[in-house]
Amino acid sequence: MVEVLERLGWGVDFPENQTCCGQPAYNSGYWEEARAVARHFLRVFRDAEYVVLPSGSCASMLLHRYGELFRNEPEWLQAAEKLRPRVWEFSRFLLEVARVEDVGARFEGVVTYHDSCHALRELGVREGPRRLLSRVRGLELKEMQPAEECCGFGGTFAVKFPAVSTGMAQSKVKAILDSGADTVVSVDASCLMQIQGAMARAGHTIRGMHLAEILATR
Amino acid sequence: MDPSLDRNFSKTIGNAALQEAIYSATGRLVEKRRSALPAPAVFESWREQARLVKQHTLENLDHYLERLEANLTARGAKVVYARGGGEVADYLAGLAKEKEARLVVKSKSMTTEEIHLNGLLEDARLEVVETDLGEFIVQLARERPYHIVAPALHKTRYDVADLFTRTLNVERENLPEKQTKIARRVLREKFLAADIGVTGANFLVAESGAIVLVENEGNARLSSSAPRVHVAIAGIEKVIPRAQDLAVFLKLLGRSATGQPLTVYTSYLSGPRRAGELDGPDELHLVLLDNGRTKLLADRNKREALYCIRCGACLNHCPVYRKIGGHHYPWVYSGPIGAVITPHFMGIHEEPWLPYASSLCGACAEVCPVKIDLPGALLKLRQETVKAEVGGVHGRWERLAFRFWAWLMCRPRLYEMAGLMISMLSRDREGAGWMRSAPWLMNFGPLRAWSAGRDLPPPPGRSFRAMWRARLKSGKGD
Numbered sequence: 001m002v003e004v005l006e007r008l009g010w011g012v013d014f015p016e017n018q019t020c021c022g023q024p025a026y027n028s029g030y031w032e033e034a035r036a037v038a039r040h041f042l043r044v045f046r047d048a049e050y051v052v053l054p055s056g057s058c059a060s061m062l063l064h065r066y067g068e069l070f071r072n073e074p075e076w077l078q079a080a081e082k083l084r085p086r087v088w089e090f091s092r093f094l095l096e097v098a099r100v101e102d103v104g105a106r107f108e109g110v111v112t113y114h115d116s117c118h119a120l121r122e123l124g125v126r127e128g129p130r131r132l133l134s135r136v137r138g139l140e141l142k143e144m145q146p147a148e149e150c151c152g153f154g155g156t157f158a159v160k161f162p163a164v165s166t167g168m169a170q171s172k173v174k175a176i177l178d179s180g181a182d183t184v185v186s187v188d189a190s191c192l193m194q195i196q197g198a199m200a201r202a203g204h205t206i207r208g209m210h211l212a213e214i215l216a217t218r
Numbered sequence: 219m220d221p222s223l224d225r226n227f228s229k230t231i232g233n234a235a236l237q238e239a240i241y242s243a244t245g246r247l248v249e250k251r252r253s254a255l256p257a258p259a260v261f262e263s264w265r266e267q268a269r270l271v272k273q274h275t276l277e278n279l280d281h282y283l284e285r286l287e288a289n290l291t292a293r294g295a296k297v298v299y300a301r302g303g304g305e306v307a308d309y310l311a312g313l314a315k316e317k318e319a320r321l322v323v324k325s326k327s328m329t330t331e332e333i334h335l336n337g338l339l340e341d342a343r344l345e346v347v348e349t350d351l352g353e354f355i356v357q358l359a360r361e362r363p364y365h366i367v368a369p370a371l372h373k374t375r376y377d378v379a380d381l382f383t384r385t386l387n388v389e390r391e392n393l394p395e396k397q398t399k400i401a402r403r404v405l406r407e408k409f410l411a412a413d414i415g416v417t418g419a420n421f422l423v424a425e426s427g428a429i430v431l432v433e434n435e436g437n438a439r440l441s442s443s444a445p446r447v448h449v450a451i452a453g454i455e456k457v458i459p460r461a462q463d464l465a466v467f468l469k470l471l472g473r474s475a476t477g478q479p480l481t482v483y484t485s486y487l488s489g490p491r492r493a494g495e496l497d498g499p500d501e502l503h504l505v506l507l508d509n510g511r512t513k514l515l516a517d518r519n520k521r522e523a524l525y526c527i528r529c530g531a532c533l534n535h536c537p538v539y540r541k542i543g544g545h546h547y548p549w550v551y552s553g554p555i556g557a558v559i560t561p562h563f564m565g566i567h568e569e570p571w572l573p574y575a576s577s578l579c580g581a582c583a584e585v586c587p588v589k590i591d592l593p594g595a596l597l598k599l600r601q602e603t604v605k606a607e608v609g610g611v612h613g614r615w616e617r618l619a620f621r622f623w624a625w626l627m628c629r630p631r632l633y634e635m636a637g638l639m640i641s642m643l644s645r646d647r648e649g650a651g652w653m654r655s656a657p658w659l660m661n662f663g664p665l666r667a668w669s670a671g672r673d674l675p676p677p678p679g680r681s682f683r684a685m686w687r688a689r690l691k692s693g694k695g696d
Contacts, residue, residue, distance in 0.1 A: 002686075014686050017630035025620050027578060029600030033624035040628045117579035150537045154577025159664035161575055163228035166671030167541045168577070197672030 001054045001090055001212040004105075008098050018044045023061040026069060027155045035069055035076075042079045050086050052093045054212050056119025056187050059089040064122055089119060090212055091128040091187055102135040107217045109207075110140045112181035114172070114195065115148045116188035129187055129211050136214060144179035153194035169198035176206060183207045185214055223571055224667075227542045236372060240543050243371045244534040250477025251531060251585070267466045269589045272525035275424075275458055276515060282424040282457045283506065289427025293489030295502040299454075302509050303333025306451060309505060310335075310414070311342035317447060319344070319413030323405075325431070325438035326350035327418025328528055329453050329507060331363055331550040332563075335416070346416075347408045349437040351401055358385045364544035366551065367475045367530035372543055405437070415441035415499065419452035420527070421467060422504075425460045428488040429504060432471060432481045439485050448490070448499040454506050455515075455524040467527060470587035474529035510563040520595045523558045525588040532582035532592060538575060548572065554582035554592040561599055570608045573599035634683060644677045 002012050022037035041062075045051050053059045066080035094100055111133060119125035133141050152158065152168025159165075172195055176184050184206060186192050196208040230236060255261050275282055287297040300306045313319070322344050324330065336346045336357070348357040352369040356362065358381055363369030370378070375394050382400055383390045391397050417438050421430040429450045431438045442448045458464065472478040491498030514524055533539045533553030544552040548569045549560045557572050573596045582592040607613060626633050668674065 014682075016634075016683060016686070019627040019630055019633050022624075022627070025624060027597065027600070028574075028616075028620065029597075029602075029604035030617070030620040030624075031601050031604075033620045036624045037627040117577070117581070121580035121584055148581075150577050150579035150581065152537065152577055154579070156664075157574065157577045159667035160571075161224055161227065161538075162667040162670050163224045163231055164538055164541050164575070165577070167228075167231040168537050169672065171537070193675050194672070196675065197668070200673035201671060 001052065001216075003216040004094075004103055004212060005052065005098075008094075008100060008103060010098065013048075015044050015048075021058045021061045022069075023058060023065070024155055026061065026065060031069060035073070038066060038069055038080075039076060042076065042083060045083060046079065048083075048086060050088055050093065050097065051083065052088050052090055054090045054187070054210060055189060056089050056116045056123055056125055057190060059087060060118040060122040062087045089123050089125060089187065091119075091125055091132060092123065094132060094215075095128050101131055103132070103215045105135075105139075105215045105217055106137040107214050108138040109183045110142055110181045111183045111185050111214070112142050112144045112176055112179040113147060114144070114151065114176070114184055114186045114191060116186050116191050117150050119187050120148060125187065129185070132211065132215060133185065136217075139214070142179045142181050144175040144181070144184075146175065149175070151191045151194045153190050155190075158194060165194070166198060169194050170202075173198050173202060173204065177204065181206065183209055183214075185209050185211055187211050220571065223546075227546060230542050230546065235374065236543065237541075239372050239374055240540055243365075243368060244540050247368070247476065247530070247534045251474060251534070252477070254473040254477040254479060264466050264470055265587055265589050268470055268527075268587060269522075269525060271458055271463045271466070272588055273522070276455060276521065276524055279454065279457070279515065282459055283454060285424040286422055286427060286457055289425065290429075290489065290502075290504060291427075293427060294492070295427070295489050295504060297504045297506065299506045300508065302507075303335065303338060306330075306333055306335060306505050306507060307338035307342065309503075310339060310416070310449060311344070313447065313449065313503070314339075314342065314344055314414060317413055319447070321408065321412045322346045322414045322416055323349050323408050323412040323441050323445065324353075324416045325418070325433065325441040326353045326369070327416070327451060328363070328366055328550060329418050329451050330416065333507070333509060335451070347405070347412075349405050349408070349441055350433075350435060351398060351437075354401055354405065355381065358382075362545070362550055364552070365530060365533055366528050366553070366555075367533075372545075409440050409444045412441075412445040414447045414449060415443075415445040416449050416451060417442050419450045419456050419504075420471065421464060422452055422457040423459075423461050423464060423486075424457050426488060428461070428486050429502075430464060431483070431485040431487070432468070433485075434476070434478075434482040436483055439483050442485065442487060443497050443499060446499055447501045447503070448487075449503040449505060450487075451505045451507060454508060454511055455526075471527055471529055474527075474531040474585065474587040514559065514562045517562070519598050520558065520562070522588075522590050523555070523562075523595060525590055526555050526559075527588060528555075529587055531585040531587065535581040535585050536576075537579060537581065538577065542575075554596075555590070558590075558592055558595045558599065561603075566599065566603050566606055567608045570603050570613075573603060634681075637681060641677045641681065644674075 005012050020037050021041050022034040026034035063084060070077040070080055113130055133139060150168060151172045152165040157165055184195060189210060192208040199206055290297050298309060322339060324346060339346045348354045355370040355373055355378055365371040375392055378397050379390050379392045382388055388400055417431055419429045420432040472481045490500055490502040515521055532555050536553050539553040547556045551559055560572055576596050578593045580593050
C-alpha cells in the first residue's frame, strides 16, 4: 500500500505507535475493552490528513461503529466524528480521493476477486477493486460464483465455531477453484488468512494476495 | 463456547446428503427471489415504505390493536388476547368442549409452532392435523419445522417416500407429484370432518378489521372456511393500519419468500359467514398472542426485530444457516432472525452462544424486506451477554483475555515485542511455521480450534515495522 500510494505521489506516514481499531473486542461484546483500544486509535491518528486502511473491516469499524461505541462519551464521540471524513478504505481512496484507476501495475496471472463482507455491504465496495484490477497489465480477471458469499472468518467466530467457519471456507475455496484462477484477491487480510488457511490444508496452491500487493507489482 | 455444540454442527456439515438438500433448496429460493425483484431503486423504496409502516404501527400498537378489535368485533368475530401458549391452548380447549369438537385442522403458522400448540391441544385430547404439505410431513416425522417458510426443506423425496409408507400405510411413491396426491387424499377427509380450523395470520388490517392469509396450497383457505369454527392465532405485531398498506407487504413477502410476485392465494377475512353468504365459518375467533413480544417492544435497540414478516430470506442467504440447517437453533425460529429474537423469548442466559453463531457477514440485512439491522442486533446481544456475565468459567477466561488484549493494544512497544516473540516462537529452522515448531501450542483454545481445519499463515520473514524503519533510515519515503 505504501508503495502504491507513494508511486501516485502521496506522502505516507506510518505512526509506529498504532495497534488496532478495537473491532475484535467490539464484535465479541467487550465494548469497554474496545473503547480503550479505540481511544488509543483516535489519539494516534487524530492529526492525519487521511487515514487509509488496507482493510474494509477496520474501515467499517471506524466509520460505522465508533459512533455507537462512544455514544455516552461526547468528547471521544466528537473525536471520532472529526476523523470520520478522513477515513478511507484503500480501494475507495484510490478511486475517490486519488482518482486513479490505472496505478501502473503489471501482474501476470488469472485473478479472482473475493468480496469481503464488510467492504461490500457496509462500505459499498463492489466495482472499485474490479475496476482497479482490470487496469493491471497482464492480469486476467475471472469471477467466482458466488463472489459475495462470506469466507467464514468472522473474527472470534472462526475459533468459537471452527466446524461452521471451516465449512464456509471450504465452500469459498471450491468457488475459487471452479473459477479457474491462480490467484485470489481481497481487500481484507483476515479473509485471506481464512481462505489461505483452508486452501493450504487441502493442499491447493492458489495464491492469496491483497489488492495492494497486486497493485504494487510491476 | 461449549465444544459439543460445534461437534453437533459438524455432524450436519459432514452429512453430504443433508448439505445437498439444504444447499439446493435455499439456493433455489435465492435464485427465484433474485429473478423476481424489480429494479434496485424500486425495491429499495418498497423496503423503506414497509419499514416505515411497521415502525409507525409498532410505535402506536395499542391504538391499532384496539381499532382492529373494534372493527372485527363489529362484524361478529371474537377477539381475545393471550399472554402465552398456555392461554391459547386453554381458550381452544374450552372452545372445543363447548362445540364438542374432536378434530382440528391447521394451516401453516409459525406462531402456533412457537407455542407448541399441537402438543398442548393433543394434551387436551384433540386430534390436530397439519394441512400444509411441508408441515404435514414434519408432523408425521414428529419433528419441528426446519425453515420458517419451507418446514420440510431438509427432507428429500426419498425421505418423504419412506415416511409416507411407514406412517400412512400406502404404496411407496418416489415422485413428488404422486406424494402430493397421497397427502391431498388424506387431508381432504380431514378438512371435511374437522370441527375447528386453526390458521395463523400474515397481516391484520386494523381499519378494515381483517385477517390476511398468504399461501400457495389453498389449505389455509380450506382451514378457515370448511370447519364450523375458524380460530386465527397471530402475534400482536402482525397488525398494519390500512388495507392500502397491505399492497407493499404483499409485493415484498411473495418475492422475498419464494420469488413469487404474489402468492397463489391471498385471503382477506373480515368476519364469520353473514346471513345470505354461502361460504365461511359460523364463528371466527382471533387470538392475539404476546408471548414475549411486549418485552421486545420495550427494547428500543432491538424493537425492529418485530418488523419481521417471516419471509425466510435471511435464512436462505445466511451462510451459517446453509451449513448447520434449522434444527440446531434452540427455537422454532432459525437463521439470523431466530438468533435475534430467541434470546428475548428464552432469556440471554439460556443459549448464550446464539448471538455469536454468525460471521456478521450482513447478507441477511441486505435482503431483509423490512430492513432489520440483524448484524447490529446480534452485536448488541453480544454486548448484553458479556454484561450479564452469562458465560460461566469459559466466559471468565475470555473476559481476562480481552482485558489483557486491550491492555496490550494500548501499549505499542509491548505490542510490538509480543509480535516479535510470537514470530520467533513460530519459526523453525526451515521457516515452516507454527504447527511443527510448537505443536504443544496447537492443543490450546483458539489455536486448536483454528488448526482443526485450517493452516496458520507462515510467520512473516520480517515485520512491517522493521521494513518501515529500514526505509526511513535509507531516506526513502521522506
